[in-house]
Amino acid sequence: MIVDVHTHMLTEDYLDLLRREGGPDYSFRTLPGGGEVIDKCGVPFFTLLPPMWDFDQRIRDMDADGVDVSVISLTSPNAIFPDADLGRRAARLMNDAFAEARTAHPDRLRWFASLPWTDPTAAGEELLRAVALGASGVIAVATVDGTPLTDRAFAPIWAAIDAAGLPVFLHPSVPPGGEALGLGDYNLSPPVGFVFDTTLAISRMLYDGFFDRYPNLHMILAHGGGTLPFLIGRLDICHERIPACAAGTNHRPSHFLDRIYLDSVVYTKGALDLCIETVGADRILFGSDYPHNIGDMKGRLDLLGASAAAHESAAASLFGLPD
Structure with missing residues (x-):
């Protein structure tokens, strides 16, 4: 069974809500070739x-x-807004929509609940409601309106x-300070900003x-964990030798790797191999990032190759699915 843990959906009602009430942080504009893009700040x-x-x-497409099962989630901005009432309404709207989609496709869809953080x-309260509706886990965006998780x-x-013993899918957005970092240049947020956002969030944790x-708690990190596989040794040595890095816990960061899963949304074999070396093959979960423009179910499966099915026993266990 192939389970896609990193795959997104939304609804037109959600987009209408974001258009009406998402400003000034979120705005829509038409691209020169047609279609729309959402800007954050x-x-x-x-x-x-x-x-x-x-x-x-x-x-x-599945x-x-x-792909046998997709665990769908609402990507950023999710239900995280300075206006708490807007967040509450957005979370309820999308959790209801995902529960309805699961009912319509019971063998093919699961979903991560959105919360008004x-x-x-x-x-x-929304967590309890979403679990009652059948949510299989929770999505957490890397920062909550600039506040660390x-x-x-x-x-x-x-x-x-x-x-509740629910898995958490940690997903990035434009990191705080994105405008000052110049992430609007060359649209640097998807290729670079997102992985920074994830890296900062998990490093703090x-x-x-x-x-x-x-x-x-078990956490699934988007995009192969950002740069965590590359930096885990550096995080460990800093914990050992820099007192401030050890102020929160006696355990070095690598001690907690058995609580972390990485998705396979990476684009080279070398990157995938590093992810496997860091957490082990049994903690790599298939993800596609479908239907974003860089999302690709077939491409990510091809990268996993013959080992794709082997990686999925972890997903089946995590989400209570048959092997």
């Missing part, structure tokens, strides 16, 4: 493509490329996720004592 990060809201097309009380304001949400506090 002036930095382009999300090109809209029709398959993103066409569930029937998704199933046809059939064509040999800017309102921790409402997020806890390790902030103690979010502790009740993490405690509830940990108690590894140094912060986050995984000590939430012992049941």
Whole structure:
């Protein structure tokens, strides 16, 4: 069974809500060749493509490329907005839509719940509601309106996720300060900014004592973990020799690698090999990033090659699917 853990959908109702109320941070503009892109604080990060809201097309594409199950999620901005009420409405809208899609395609779809993280009380309530609707896990965007996920304001949400034993899919957005970093130049956010966002988020968690506090939590990192496979040795040596890096936990970062899964959304064999070397083959999960413009179910499966099915026993166990 081939399970795609990194694959996105949204709805036209969600886009309408974002158009009406997402400003000033989020804005839409037409591309010179047609179609639209969403900007975050002036930095382009999300090109809209029709398959993103066409569930029937998704199933046809899964059939064509040999994918059995997709665990769908709402990409950034997800349900994270300075306006907490907007976040609550966005989360409910999309969780309802994903539950409906799962009902329509019970053998082919699972979903990660979106939460209104800017309102921790409402997020806890929405988590319980989403689980009752059949959510298989939770998606967390790497920062919450600029606030790190390790902030103690979010502790009740993490405690509830940990108690429920739900896997978490950590996904990036345009990192804070993206405009100052010039990520709008050459649209650098997708190729570079996103992996920085993931790297900063997981590095904070590894140094912060986050995984000590939430012992049941397992996390799936998007895009092969950002640069974590390349940097894990550096994180370890800094924990050993720089006191501030060891202030949050006595455990070196690599101690927690058995709590982390990496998806296969990388684009060279060398990168995939490094991911496997870092966490082990049994903690690599197939991901495609479909239907984004750099998403590709067949291409990511081809990169995994003959080992694709072997990697999927972990996904089957994680999401309660038959092997």
